[in-house]
Amino acid sequence: MANALIIVDVQYDFLGDGPLAVPDGESVIPVINRLLSSVNWDVVVATQDWHPPGHVSFASAHPGKQPFKDTVQVSHNDTTIDQALWPDHCIQHTRGAEFHASLSLPSTTEIVRKGYHVERDSYSALVDAFGVEKTRLQGLLDDEGVRKVAVVGLADDFCVFHTAIDASRIGGYKTVVIQEAVRGIKPWTQTSQDEFDQAGVRRIKLTDLQAFLDE
Numbered sequence: 366m367a368n369a370l371i372i373v374d375v376q377y378d379f380l381g382d383g384p385l386a387v388p389d390g391e392s393v394i395p396v397i398n399r400l401l402s403s404v405n406w407d408v409v410v411a412t413q414d415w416h417p418p419g420h421v422s423f424a425s426a427h428p429g430k431q432p433f434k435d436t437v438q439v440s441h442n443d444t445t446i447d448q449a450l451w452p453d454h455c456i457q458h459t460r461g462a463e464f465h466a467s468l469s470l471p472s473t474t475e476i477v478r479k480g481y482h483v484e485r486d487s488y489s490a491l492v493d494a495f496g497v498e499k500t501r502l503q504g505l506l507d508d509e510g511v512r513k514v515a516v517v518g519l520a521d522d523f524c525v526f527h528t529a530i531d532a533s534r535i536g537g538y539k540t541v542v543i544q545e546a547v548r549g550i551k552p553w554t555q556t557s558q559d560e561f562d563q564a565g566v567r568r569i570k571l572t573d574l575q576a577f578l579d580e
Contacts, residue, residue, distance in 0.1 A: 367510040368578055369408035371502075371532070372397055373490060373518030373525045375468050376414060378461035380519075384452035387520045387548050391465075396546040396571070397517050398469045404574070408509050409471055410502065412490040412518070412528065414455035415462060415478035422486045424450040441485060441495045448486060448494075457481070477502045489527035491535050503536050513539045513578065521549030526557060533564045541567045541577050 375397065377383055380390045401409065416422070421439055424432040432452045439448040455462040464470065477500050479487040487493040490502050506514070514536075516529045525547050533540040542561075553568075561568065569577060 366512045367407040368513040368515070369410060369506055369509070369511045369538075370400060370404070370406045371490065371514055371516045371518075371528060372409070372411045372468070372470075373516060373528055374412055374414050374455075374520070375465050375518050376455055376461065377463055377465060378414075378454040380465055383454070383461060385454040387550055390519050390548050391467075393518060393546050393548055394465060394467050396543075398467075400515075400517065400543070400546060400571075400574075401469055401471065404578070408506060408511055409474045410490075410505070411464060411468075411470055411474050411476055412502075412524070413462065413464070413476055413478045414524070415457050415481045416455050417457055417481065417483045418453075419483055420453075420456075420480065420486070421448055421484050422451050422480070423453045425453055439484070439486075439494075441497060444495050446494060455480070475505055477505075488524045489531040490524070491528065491531040499535075506536065506538070511538065513580075514541075515574065515577070516540065516542045517546035519548060521547040521553065522551050522557060523549075525549075526560075529566045530560065530564045533566050539577075539580070540565070541569045541574075543571060543574060544568050545571050 436447045485493045
């Protein structure tokens with residue numbers, strides 16, 4: 366049964382002095398590098414937030430709105446959602462959108478980009494916020510016969526969360542999140558844990574990873 370490591374959004378704009386830096390985000394990099402060197406992954410995926418200028422999630426695209434505080438309603442076809450607003454981040458072909466140089470990605474890493482439509486956001490690496498358009502992630506995992514995925518990276522409460530949920534619900538993969546290899550904007554909550562439980566996603570420690578892979 367093939368397995369995959371999905372590394373979510375370890376990009377400069379989410380780290381250090383980036384505009385949307387995740388607290389203590391850099392600490393996941395050595396843990397992820399250790400996972401890459403110590404486990405024989407069948408597939409390694411790195412997801413990349415890849416926004417055009419003026420993206421719908423940027424507060425700067427909505428006059429009078431402030432990042433982190435305001436939301437706007439966004440519609441696509443017959444669906445309307447509340448869109449959180451953030452500082453400009455991970456703009457295509459800028460340094461902020463690049464993977465951190467200390468992340469030791471293998472040459473065979475599959476890069477999956479998301480959030481590249483100006484009018485639609487995507488926290489999940491599988492599908493956009495409206496559930497309309499899938500990325501290529503599920504297709505490449507299915508082509509390789511992957512049935513188990515471990516999700517790591519940033520941010521635990523946004524893109525990691527939604528990627529793990531959709532990996533289980535949409536992809537049908539056995540899915541875990543490795544606790545030592547994620548960091549969130551806010552602390553993990555019981556509400557989020559309840560959603561994981563309902564979706565069949567587990568949060569595990571590094572010491573439990575091999576048992577998961579051997580299941």
